[in-house]
Amino acid sequence: MTLRSQFYIATIAILVVAGCGPDAPRDNPLDPYNLGPGVYGTVYRGTGGVITGAVITARPANIATTSDQLGAYSIRLNGGTYYLEAVYNGYRTVVDTVTVPQGGRVQHDFVLRGEVRFDSAGVRTVTVRDPGGTQSYRIVPWCLAYHPDGAGFLDGYAFTCRLDSFVFYPETTVPVDNQRKLYLWSISQLPGVANFPQWVVGRTVEIRASSPSHSLLVPRTVPGFLEPLPHNLYPANGQNFYTPDTLRWENVLTSVNLSAEVCLGLACVWRREIPFNNRVYCDTALGQSGLYTWRVIMRDTYGNEGSAEATFYQPLP
DSSP: OOHHHHHHHHHHHHHHHHTOSTTSOOOOTTSGGGSOSEEEEEEEETTSSBOSSOEEEEETTTEEEEOOTTSEEEEEOOSEEEEEEEEOTTBOOEEEEEEEOTTOEEEOOEEEOBOOEEEEEEEEEEEEEOTTSOEEEEEEEEEEEEOTTOGGGGGGSEEEEEETTEEEOOSEEEEOSSSEEEEEOOBOOOTTOSSHHHHHTTOEEEEEEEETTEEEEEEEEOOOOOOSOOEEEESOTTEEOOSSEEEEEEOOOOSSEEEEEEEETTEEEEEEEEOSOSEEEEOSOOOSOEEEEEEEEEEOTTOOEEEEEEEEEEOOO
16 A cells, blocks of 8 residues: 555544544534524526525514525524515515424525516697698606616516507507616507597506516506697798797796707707797797708607697798
8 A cells, every 4th residue: 555545544533533524513604504403505596696685584583684695595494384484676586485494404596587568658638730620639657667777677578558348559669778668659540439539638547568477557547738839929821031030939837948950850959948928939040941840849748749830831041
C-alpha cells in the first residue's frame, strides 16, 4: 500500500468518526434539518428564476414569512395538514395543501405565473363638427395593461370591449414600456341604433383581457359628450386668410381647456394651448399656399373632447 493510499484511508476514517455520515450532526444553520419542524422550499418564477419577497402563509396557523434573495422560505410548524398560500404582486396566487410529519420537515416549492392587470382604464367621448357643419360622435374606450413578465406576454390575451350585445376588438395598440401596452377602441355607430349619442351616454362598457387560464374585466360608464361646440369660426368656408393673423370663434362652455391647431393635409403645421378665450394669434407665417384646415379643441379634466373645424385658403404671397 502506498503512502498516498494510506493517507486517503486515514482521512476517510477520521471523517466517519467525526460524524460526516448520514447520522452526523449538522452545524450549518441554513440546513433545513436545523430549522426545526415545519415546511421549507423555494418560490420560482414561471418564466425562469426565483422570486424575492413573495409572502408565504400557512393556514389555519396564520404564520407568514417572505422568500429571500434566493427565493427560499421556511416556516416552523407542528405536525399536521396546512393550506400553504404564496402571494406576490402581479402574480397569480397559489394555494396548496401540505402535510407536515410530526417533528419533521417537508419541502414544498412554488411556481408563480404572472397575470395581466389594468393600471388604468376608462371611456372618453369625442364630438367633432367638420367644415361642412356635420356633427359626429364617438366613444373611445381604453385600457393601460401591464404584465410583470414583460409586455410581450400581453399578446397571449384577447382584449375586447363589450357594449350592450356588441363586442369590439382594439383599433390601436401602443407599446408604452417594457411591461405595458395601451389598447384603444373607437365606436361611433351601432347596427339598429338610430340616435347613437343619446343612446350610449350612461351605458356600461366592459373592458376585458382573456386568456385560456385567466380573465380580467373592468366596467366603465360612458360619460356625456362635450356640447355645445365652439361656433362662428373665422376664417371659414375656404376664405382667403394670410398669416400671421388672428383666428376667432365663439365659446359657450367655460370649464374646459382650449387649444387651436392649423393643418395642411394630414400634417399639423401650427398648434397652441391657450387659456379660455375666443381668439388666438397665429404667429407663424405659413410658407405654403393651399387649403388649410384649422380647429378649436375643447378638453375637460377627464379627457373628453369636442372640436369645431373650418377651412381657409392661403394664396401665394
